[in-house]
Amino acid sequence: MFTMSVDAGVPPVLGRVTITDVARAAGVSVATVSKVVNARYGVAPSTVEKVMAVVNELGYETSLIASSLRRSRTNVIGVLVTEFEPYSAELLKGIGAAAHGTGYELLAHSGWVDQAPPIGWERRSLSRLAGTLIDGAILVTPTAVTADTPIPVVAIDPHTGRGGPSTVDADNVGGARAAVEHLISLGHRRIAHLRGRVDLESSYRREEGYRRCLEKAGIPFDPSLVLDGDYRREVGRTSAIDLLDRTERPTAIFAANDLSALGALDAARELGIDVPRELSIVGFDDIPESTATAPRLTTIAQPLRQMGATALRMLVEQLNGQESGTRHEHLRSELVIRESTAPPPAA
Amino acid sequence: MFTMSVDAGVPPVLGRVTITDVARAAGVSVATVSKVVNARYGVAPSTVEKVMAVVNELGYETSLIASSLRRSRTNVIGVLVTEFEPYSAELLKGIGAAAHGTGYELLAHSGWVDQAPPIGWERRSLSRLAGTLIDGAILVTPTAVTADTPIPVVAIDPHTGRGGPSTVDADNVGGARAAVEHLISLGHRRIAHLRGRVDLESSYRREEGYRRCLEKAGIPFDPSLVLDGDYRREVGRTSAIDLLDRTERPTAIFAANDLSALGALDAARELGIDVPRELSIVGFDDIPESTATAPRLTTIAQPLRQMGATALRMLVEQLNGQESGTRHEHLRSELVIRESTAPPPAA
DNA sequence: CTGTTAGCGCCTTCAT
DNA sequence: ATGAAGGCGCTAACAG
Numbered sequence: 073m074f075t076m077s078v079d080a081g082v083p084p085v086l087g088r089v090t091i092t093d094v095a096r097a098a099g100v101s102v103a104t105v106s107k108v109v110n111a112r113y114g115v116a117p118s119t120v121e122k123v124m125a126v127v128n129e130l131g132y133e134t135s136l137i138a139s140s141l142r143r144s145r146t147n148v149i150g151v152l153v154t155e156f157e158p159y160s161a162e163l164l165k166g167i168g169a170a171a172h173g174t175g176y177e178l179l180a181h182s183g184w185v186d187q188a189p190p191i192g193w194e195r196r197s198l199s200r201l202a203g204t205l206i207d208g209a210i211l212v213t214p215t216a217v218t219a220d221t222p223i224p225v226v227a228i229d230p231h232t233g234r235g236g237p238s239t240v241d242a243d244n245v246g247g248a249r250a251a252v253e254h255l256i257s258l259g260h261r262r263i264a265h266l267r268g269r270v271d272l273e274s275s276y277r278r279e280e281g282y283r284r285c286l287e288k289a290g291i292p293f294d295p296s297l298v299l300d301g302d303y304r305r306e307v308g309r310t311s312a313i314d315l316l317d318r319t320e321r322p323t324a325i326f327a328a329n330d331l332s333a334l335g336a337l338d339a340a341r342e343l344g345i346d347v348p349r350e351l352s353i354v355g356f357d358d359i360p361e362s363t364a365t366a367p368r369l370t371t372i373a374q375p376l377r378q379m380g381a382t383a384l385r386m387l388v389e390q391l392n393g394q395e396s397g398t399r400h401e402h403l404r405s406e407l408v409i410r411e412s413t414a415p416p417p418a419a
Numbered sequence: 420m421f422t423m424s425v426d427a428g429v430p431p432v433l434g435r436v437t438i439t440d441v442a443r444a445a446g447v448s449v450a451t452v453s454k455v456v457n458a459r460y461g462v463a464p465s466t467v468e469k470v471m472a473v474v475n476e477l478g479y480e481t482s483l484i485a486s487s488l489r490r491s492r493t494n495v496i497g498v499l500v501t502e503f504e505p506y507s508a509e510l511l512k513g514i515g516a517a518a519h520g521t522g523y524e525l526l527a528h529s530g531w532v533d534q535a536p537p538i539g540w541e542r543r544s545l546s547r548l549a550g551t552l553i554d555g556a557i558l559v560t561p562t563a564v565t566a567d568t569p570i571p572v573v574a575i576d577p578h579t580g581r582g583g584p585s586t587v588d589a590d591n592v593g594g595a596r597a598a599v600e601h602l603i604s605l606g607h608r609r610i611a612h613l614r615g616r617v618d619l620e621s622s623y624r625r626e627e628g629y630r631r632c633l634e635k636a637g638i639p640f641d642p643s644l645v646l647d648g649d650y651r652r653e654v655g656r657t658s659a660i661d662l663l664d665r666t667e668r669p670t671a672i673f674a675a676n677d678l679s680a681l682g683a684l685d686a687a688r689e690l691g692i693d694v695p696r697e698l699s700i701v702g703f704d705d706i707p708e709s710t711a712t713a714p715r716l717t718t719i720a721q722p723l724r725q726m727g728a729t730a731l732r733m734l735v736e737q738l739n740g741q742e743s744g745t746r747h748e749h750l751r752s753e754l755v756i757r758e759s760t761a762p763p764p765a766a
Numbered sequence: 767c768t769g770t771t772a773g774c775g776c777c778t779t780c781a782t
Numbered sequence: 783a784t785g786a787a788g789g790c791g792c793t794a795a796c797a798g
Contacts, residue, residue, distance in 0.1 A: 088549055088550030088569040091775065091776060100785085101784065101786075102775085103784075103786075119783080134776075136552065137548070137776095140484060140776095141485060141776075142776050143790090156514070156515035158512070161509075164511075167503070168529060174532070177528070177529065180525075182518075182526075183524045185518040185523065185524060186522060195478060199436070222435040359707070360711050363707070363715075438793095450768075450771095481791085481792075485790075486792055486793070488776095489791080489793045489794080551774080
C-alpha cells in the first residue's frame with residue numbers, strides 16, 4: 073500500500089486507503105472529506121487545508137468503482153473488444169489519440185480470454201460495465217447489437233449496419249473488388265478466397281465483392297476455392313495449406329483480412345512456394361504487421377486509426393448531447409500494392 | 420436498454436437491468452437471485468428455473484462494479500498505460516495472448532488522456548482501480564512505483580528496477596551498444612542520440628550504452644549531439660531538424676525508440692536528406708510500424724509481445740500465490756539491420 | 767430452502 | 783460549516 077512516511081502523526085493504514093481512513097486521520101467526517109475532494113462549497117478553508125494534507129500524506133484517491141456506483145457519470149469511455157490483436161490495437165491507437173482533450177478516460181475491456189466469444193458477447197460485456205463504470209462504449213466487431221443499449225454506443229465493423237446503434241466501417245465491397253480486380257489485371261484466373269468471421273457483416277461484403285468481381289470478369293465462381301480464414305492467422309494458414317496442396321492449386325489468394333493473409337504466407341513458406349512468383353496473396357486491413365513480412369503484403373488499406381478516432385468523436389458527441397440520431401460513417405478503403413502480388417506463373 | 424419482448428408477463432424495465440428488477444419480476448428476494456446467478460447451493464430447482472427464465476428474458480448480467488465492490492476477487496487484471504501507442508499496444512497483444520486459459524479478464528486503462536502524466540501517475544491509477552475492480556495490475560513504464568502496492572503488481576520497463584515490485588525489461592545497455600557499434604562499424608563518427616523519456620530508467624541505460632560505446636571506440640563524447648526525443652515521434656522530428664540544420668551535421672542518429680526514430684525519418688524527408696545514403700538512423704523497440712516506412716528502419720528489437728506475456732504470467736503466479744518474492748526478468752534485445760543504415764557519405 | 771440484514775466506498779440530501 | 787443517514791447493486795452471514 074502507498075503508506076509513505078507519515079509526518080503529521082497520522083498512523084499508517086493497512087490495505088487500500090479509503091475515504092474513511094482519511095476522515096479518521098483528519099478528525100472529520102467522511103462527508104467532509106468527500107466535499108473537500110470533490111471541491112464542493114461549504115467547507116472552511118482551514119478544514120480544506122487539513123484534509124488535503126492528510127490526503128496527500130496517505131496518498132488517497134477516490135475509488136473509481138465506488139464513486140461510479142454512486143454517481144451517474146464517470147467520464148470513462150469503454151472500448152469493448154473480444155481480443156487484443158493487431159486490428160483492435162490499431163483502432164485503440166486512433167481512439168486514444170482522439171480522446172485527447174475530451175475529458176474522457178479510456179478503459180479497454182477484453183472478456184472472453186478463455187472461451188470463444190459467443191454471438192452477442194457485447195451484450196454481456198456492456199451490461200457488466202454500463203450503467204456504472206462507463207458512460208459510453210465503442211464496440212469493436214460486435215455480433216448482435218440492438219438499438220436499445222443502456223448507454224450510448226458506437227459500433228465499429230458490426231454485424232449489421234442498420235437498425236442498431238451508430239456505426240463506423242470502411243468500404244468492404246469496393247475494397248474487395250479492388251483487390252480481386254488487381255489480381256485479375258495481373259492475369260490471375262484461379263483466385264481463392266479466405267473468408268472472414270461468419271458472424272460479421274464485413275466478411276459477407278468482402279466475399280460479395282470477390283464474387284461480383286469474378287462475375288464481371290467472366291470467371292466462373294468455384295465454391296471449392298472459398299475456405300474459412302476466420303480473420304485469424306492460424307486458420308488462414310490451415311486453409312491455405314489445404315488450397316495449396318491440391319494438384320491444380322490457385323495462383324492467387326484473396327484473404328478477407330491481413331491476419332489470415334499472413335497465415336497464407338506462412339503456409340506458402342512451409343510448402344516452399346514462392347510468393348509472389350508462384351502465388352499471389354492480397355490481404356485486407358493494412359495492419360502494421362503487413363509490412364513486416366518478406367515479401368511485404370499487398371493489401372486493402374482500411375483507415376483503422378481514423379475509424380477509431382471517428383468512432384470516439386461520434387460517441388463523445390452523443391454523450392455531450394450534441395447528436396441524437398444514429399449515424400453510419402463509411403470510410404474509404406484503398407488498394408496498396410506491395411510485394412506479394414505478381415503475374416501468375418507462365419504455365 | 421436490453422428490454423426484449425417479454426413473454427412471461429414480466430413488465431419491461433427502464434435503464435439497466437439490476438438484480439432488484441429480476442427479483443421483483445421473479446417474485447423472489449435479491450439474495451435468491453444472487454445465489455442462482457452465482458450457482459450457490461441451497462436453491463430449489465424450480466426456483467432456479469424460474470429465476471433463470473427471468474434473467475434471460477430481461478438480459479440481466481451482474482454489474483462488475485457492484486459485485487467487485489462487495490467481493491474481494493474480480494478475476495480481472497488491469498493494464499495501466501499512459502497512452503495507447505505502438506509500444507503499449509504490442510505489450511497488450513502479448514499480455515492478451517498469455518491471458519488465454521488463465522481465467523482472468525483484461526482491463527486496459529489509460530488515464531491522462533488530457534494532461535501529460537505526472538511523475539507517479541501509476542499511483543493514482545492504481546488507487547482508483549485497485550482494491551475493487553482489479554485483482555492485480557501490469558504497470559507499463561511507471562515512473563515511481565514503490566514496493567508496497569495495494570495489490571500484486573508487475574512493472575514493465577519501470578523507472579527503477581530494484582526495491583520495487585517485480586519487473587520485466589529487455590537489455591537496454593546491450594541493445595544501445597549494439598546499435599552504436601553497428602553505426603561505428605559502418606564508419607560513422609558523428610553519431611547523434613535522441614534521448615528517451617527522462618522519467619524512465621531505460622532512457623538512461625540506452626544513453627549509457629551509447630556513451631560507453633563511443634568511449635570504447637575512442638570517439639569523444641559531444642553533448643551537443645544529444646537531444647530529447649522523449650520517446651515520441653513529434654519530439655524526435657523536431658530534435659532531428661535541429662540536428663540536421665547544422666552546418667556540420669551528424670551522419671547518423673541513434674534514437675532511443677522507434678517512434679522518435681520515425682520522427683527523425685520524417686525530418687530527413689522534409690529536409691530532402693536521403694536515408695541511408697546521407698544519414699543513417701537506428702531505432703529501438705521494433706514496433707511493427709518500423710517496417711512500414713521507406714526505408715525500413717534498422718532497430719534494436721525488444722521482444723515486446725514476449726515481455727507482455729512474461730509480465731502476465733508473473734502476475735498470475737503472484738495472484739495464485741505460487742510466487743511470493745519479487746522477480747526481475749531481463750529479456751534479450753537484438754540488432755535488426757534493415758534499410759535505414761549505410762556507410763556515411765564519402766565526404 | 768428462502769428472506770432479512772449488514773456493509774463494500776462513496777456521494778448527497780438534510781439536519782444540526 | 784459540519785455530520786448523520788440513506789442508498790447505488792451486489793454478496794455473505796445468518797435467521798427463519
